[in-house]
Amino acid sequence: MSGSTDSTDSTDSIGVTAAQGFRAAGVTAGIKASGTPDLALVVNDGPSFAAAGVFTSNRVKAAPVLWSEQVLKGGRLAAVILNSGGANACTGPAGFQDTHTTAERVGAALGVGAGEVAVCSTGLIGERLPMDLLLPGVGLAVGELSPQGGEAAAIAIKTTDTVHKTAEQRSPAGWTVGGMAKGAGMLAPGLATMLVVLTTDAAVDAPELDAALRAATRTTFDRVDSDGCMSTNDTVLLLASGATGTAPDGDEFAEAVRLVCADLARQLIGDAEGASKDIRIEVTDAATEDEAVQVARTISRNNLLKCAIHGEDPNWGRVLAAIGTTDAAFDPDRLDVAINGVWVCRDGSVGEDRALVSMKEREVVITARLNAGAASATLWTNDLTADYVHENSAYST
């Protein structure tokens, strides 16, 4: 369920405050020149503080990622502070100290240790954060904390997002998984930084949270590849308050986490920078799932194909040219490709009439059948547009 407008007067408890035991806030600290909200705080009121996290696999990691990775090793989080308006990446030891100071300020205000506070940042790389604005903002956010603050928090983490993004799953057993996301991108790789905070009031320990989160991200955020660029800041966190006192069925819980991740991932791709088409790439009949993912990712990163889709041109030759650069098992003369259900390529050659393909809808489905096995994978990407070029040419200026 996506927030489609940015009003904060909703009294619904959504996103990170959909689950009991959580308060959140989103405020304007003045980090962004635009004067829009730029600082979010999510607080876990317990009784449990179990947590798990997944981070960018980029070797150039922002200071808040280095910090939060360390914090999560304890499997415990009392709060998450998130700022937009600056990534605090490539800022050296001073930037790391800024992250540390932020966590200490949050910890002091809440009466918890800095080591129980995760920090997330998003924005331009290579610039220090304005700590003289950020630190007073922490006090402001603490004062605004509310069990209805999920929407305000989701709004405050936006960068180039056109809408804020929240999702929830409620179990008949009484517990809930909720979450928020920002980013016109994805976990790894990521177009812009993706930040996600998930919360639950189920009673789940840290190892189980970690397992559920890793399983969920593997087939959701990890299979969204908007432009092949991996962020230095991508972070996905899952916090459990245990406020319902209910220990969920493991499979049901994992599925709820996966559904919330899938919902948020779909919202991310639907809001990707400058995109006019959401492209679902289905690779079937691969020898292994890894090879299916490899082929899907290679197709998703083909700029020529992404331009063709933008032009509503069912240019299946570009799909084959992309597949041909992989080392997945396939015979070039046995490749089949469908676009929106029309098998325009059969046996590596011309199939059904491409004129039969309609590409007027925003969603476009490309199916590549490798005829090499029984494995499959689905990955989402976007088309490549002049708007994407424009938005990313002017980003830092």
Add this chain to the structure above:
Amino acid sequence: MSGSTDSTDSTDSIGVTAAQGFRAAGVTAGIKASGTPDLALVVNDGPSFAAAGVFTSNRVKAAPVLWSEQVLKGGRLAAVILNSGGANACTGPAGFQDTHTTAERVGAALGVGAGEVAVCSTGLIGERLPMDLLLPGVGLAVGELSPQGGEAAAIAIKTTDTVHKTAEQRSPAGWTVGGMAKGAGMLAPGLATMLVVLTTDAAVDAPELDAALRAATRTTFDRVDSDGCMSTNDTVLLLASGATGTAPDGDEFAEAVRLVCADLARQLIGDAEGASKDIRIEVTDAATEDEAVQVARTISRNNLLKCAIHGEDPNWGRVLAAIGTTDAAFDPDRLDVAINGVWVCRDGSVGEDRALVSMKEREVVITARLNAGAASATLWTNDLTADYVHENSAYST
């Protein structure tokens, strides 16, 4: 030396006819709807017919690539026929038969075997060639063959190229290496198909041609990466007539081949589809040359960075984010990056003032110093522009 206009009334002997013992022609067979020249023929009049070839590493190979790879196994070529207006890729056994028939028609007209005729095609994938137009065109081309035909041939192989591309190197020892290229792209990978034919009148046997050609392409065409997309048709051929009777010094010959390849590669990047900036990426102080190339290629494929360069934005954070996705040896805290000579990033953090960087010129140099060894590599790419999107959205329609 690039041809800057498309007049064919030059009597200079340039490109593939710069060397003695070669005739060439470029004619309009009617394959292209535009009515511009679309069929080129290069003939070796001997006395030697030694030849070598390098082809796309794409596993989905066009029919002419499959054919020419076979032909080159004999190390001997009497002629090359090249058409624009259709790639003859993903056309199945019938498409391969079209290539075979074309080679037979050329062979019959010249009195040589089809197995001594290489075939190159470029254009849209997945459509059969109009053989009823192409085959009469062969007769036309044979009639037009001339020792001054190098420029007409270079013009006839253009697709989205805005200028035709030729180059020559003349040795004081009396022999010459010349060549022509088409493509707004590169060997492997390739944006659009790259076709290159090189000729020499030096007396060089096939194994030596092969060694010189592979060494040259490895550091020239293989280090041009306009948009990360690899063509199904890329081909580079080198033919030796031995017409001067001079056996060159091996190193001098290899260097002449490299210089012609480098010249043509630079012309390709300067004419890349929709580009407004030519970007030279220099990776230095890498542990190995392979890692330097890997890092340079990863930087060259980062769409966000390519957009930033288009916007004349020295966004070095995107360079670091790209480097971070590789597995090359480096310490994130010891990376240095210069843009047009200004070291905007030192030790993985903010360096000199980015305002000092001027990016008004078409050529932009990005230097990434890994501080992990003594190896280096240079690779060329382009910016990503709205014009690129436009050109490739509308290509097949």
